[in-house]
Amino acid sequence: MRSTQGPASPRPSPRPRPSPAFFLVALFIAPTLFAQQVPPHGIEMVDPAPPDGAIAPPLPEAQRRKLKKYDLPELAGARQALGSQLVDGALPRPLIDYVSTDAKVRERISFFERGLVVIDVSGGGATIRKRLILPDDAFRNYTTQISAERLAAVRADALAPPRDGRRALLRVYDAPGHFVQREYDPMSTPPKRLHDQVAALQDLLRAIYQDRDVTNTVANYAPKEGDELVGDDSRVWRVKRVIEAKIVVLECTTQPLSMYIDIHDLHNYFIGKPR
Numbered sequence: 001m002r003s004t005q006g007p008a009s010p011r012p013s014p015r016p017r018p019s020p021a022f023f024l025v026a027l028f029i030a031p032t033l034f035a036q037q038v039p040p041h042g043i044e045m046v047d048p049a050p051p052d053g054a055i056a057p058p059l060p061e062a063q064r065r066k067l068k069k070y071d072l073p074e075l076a077g078a079r080q081a082l083g084s085q086l087v088d089g090a091l092p093r094p095l096i097d098y099v100s101t102d103a104k105v106r107e108r109i110s111f112f113e114r115g116l117v118v119i120d121v122s123g124g125g126a127t128i129r130k131r132l133i134l135p136d137d138a139f140r141n142y143t144t145q146i147s148a149e150r151l152a153a154v155r156a157d158a159l160a161p162p163r164d165g166r167r168a169l170l171r172v173y174d175a176p177g178h179f180v181q182r183e184y185d186p187m188s189t190p191p192k193r194l195h196d197q198v199a200a201l202q203d204l205l206r207a208i209y210q211d212r213d214v215t216n217t218v219a220n221y222a223p224k225e226g227d228e229l230v231g232d233d234s235r236v237w238r239v240k241r242v243i244e245a246k247i248v249v250l251e252c253t254t255q256p257l258s259m260y261i262d263i264h265d266l267h268n269y270f271i272g273k274p275r
Contacts, residue, residue, distance in 0.1 A: 038079065040222035045082045047217045049230035049272035054126035056212050074207035077135035078214050085116050085131075092116055096146055097171040098201045100186050109205040115139040119208045130208050130215035142204070146197045148174035151182060153193060160188035170198055212268055219267035223248050229270040236274050 085092055092112035099108045105123035112118070117139075118131040134142070151172050162168070163185050171181035184190055190198065213219050218229065227239045229250070237250040240258070248266060251258050261269060 038220060040220050041082060041217075042222060043224070043227045043273055045217060046221055046229070047272045048275040050127045050129045052125075052127050052234065053230070053232075053271045054128050055216060055232050055268070055271055056128065056210050074204050075132070075211055075214060077138065078132045079135075080214055080217060080219065081116055081131040081133050082217060085112070085114075087113065093173075093176060095143055095173050096201070098169070098198065098205075100168045102166050102186060107205060109201055109208070111139075111143060117204070117208070119205050121205075121209055128209060130211070132208065132215050142200065146170075146172060146200065148172040148180040150193065150197065151180045154182055154191055156182060158191055159184035159194070161185060168198070170194070170201075216267040217272060218270045221266060223263065223266065228253065228274050229266070230272055230274055231270050237270070 087093070092114060094110060094112055096111035097108070098110075099106070101107075103123070106121070108120045110118045115133040115136065116131060117134055119129070121128045151170060159182060162183055166185050166187055167183060168186035169181060169183045171179050173179040182194060184194075189195075208215050223239045223242055225239055225241055229237050229239070231237055235255070235257075236253045237259075238253055240249045240251050242248050242263065246263055248261050248263050249258065250261065
């Protein structure tokens with residue numbers, strides 16, 4: 001059970017949802033089963049919660065009562081991006097950036113080497129920042145079909161320029177420090193060659209945005225007495241005790257509130273640890 005309802009979350013603006021076959025990879029590991037594939041981790045591997053953060057869009061009440069999980073085929077086989085993702089002590093090399101701004105809502109999805117994908121959605125009352133590692137086949141499909149060569153074939157003068165606070169940008173790197181990019185009004189209809197690349201990124205962004213499992217580092221976290229977690233109500237909760245490795249008793253650090261949560265459901269209510 002939970003004591004309060006979290007803040008409203010921004011919603012990516014509705015767009016057409018084509019489903020190109022090359023982006024659907026036949027894998028056998030469902031994201032909701034990932035916790036069974038990796039060992040539990042401690043609080044040191046839980047990401048700090050962003051200010052005014054949220055886990056995902058609020059679940060409908062019927063799903064909230066049942067703690068029903070999303071079925072997101074785009075994330076099949078993905079795994080948590082736990083801890084530092086530095087490569088030989090340096091930031092991973094960027095490969096793809098897609099940014100869309102419309103009024104106060106800003107969406108971004110970025111691909112980095114070694115399968116790392118990061119999203120940042122802000123505006124509308126909450127911030128959602130998540131990351132994961134895609135399986136090799138899926139990552140290769142995205143980075144093959146969304147390429148600097150394909151993007152360079154889209155004529156810049158054929159695109160409606162950004163206007164009225166609306167802007168979309170797709171940038172694809174073909175070498176370190178060198179990239180091809182196109183900017184346009186996201187409310188316009190882009191050429192099919194650009195639309196197919198952007199639509200695939202929007203679908204993946206939406207899947208990551210909605211996910212409550214593999215993109216939340218609280219999932220598969222093994223709580224210990226004294227650990228602190230930030231709820232999607234922005235309150236900080238301290239682990240008071242763990243009952244028979246099944247039920248976690250938490251106390252709010254700022255108000256006289258307590259709650260009991262199944263250890264496997266913590267990721268449904270907590271975003272990360274305090275900064």
